[in-house]
């Protein structure tokens with residue numbers, strides 16, 4: 011399973027690369043606003059650090075504009091994956107992108123049917139926004155389970171990218187469902203390794219060793 015960082019903050023991206031746990035990045039203009047950084051500048055910096063799997067959003071609403079942007083974005087680097095919205099225009103653009111060999115991430119997916127269409131047209135990955143479904147009282151994880159089943163039923167190769175992650179529990183659910191990817195905010199990635207019992211246990215080992223008066227083997 012791959013883990014991506016969902017961020018437009020180059021410092022966060024760099025820290026996670028150094029930690030060695032991320033395989034890619036998803037970003038969007040809202041994340042850049044949140045990070046207080048110019049979106050174009052963030053994209054440039056992220057692409058200089060991450061060679062593969064960098065999902066970048068198109069900002070047009072018409073298929074023609076989306077495709078023009080997709081062509082320009084994919085020229086920025088080999089690792090660029092173009093994010094197209096799950097709208098009728100996005101689906102139109104997806105067909106052309108597929109024909110031109112541009113890797114795509116169909117984003118803002120909120121239903122299994124949207125994911126079905128994305129897979130039929132050969133999207134590289136599809137991003138169900140789980141947290142935003144949960145936010146409005148629906149069950150985002152259930153939608154991902156449906157997508158998994160549909161993709162398995164027809165052997166679709168489109169990867170499921172569990173997006174809009176709100177908690178470490180979402181990451182575990184993504185892994186249990188069999189999503190190929192989960193994209194997580196920085197804080198969630200940092201929290202994955204944490205367990206209070208690990209800290210308690212480690213402190214006890216260190217304490218007991220100190221009390222024994224021995225020195226570490228060197």
Ligand code: E4P
Nearest residue numbers: 016036038141142173174175
């Ligand atoms: C993914 O591509 C999106 O940037 C992201 O997961 C959206 O998450 P949010 O609902 O926390 O904004």
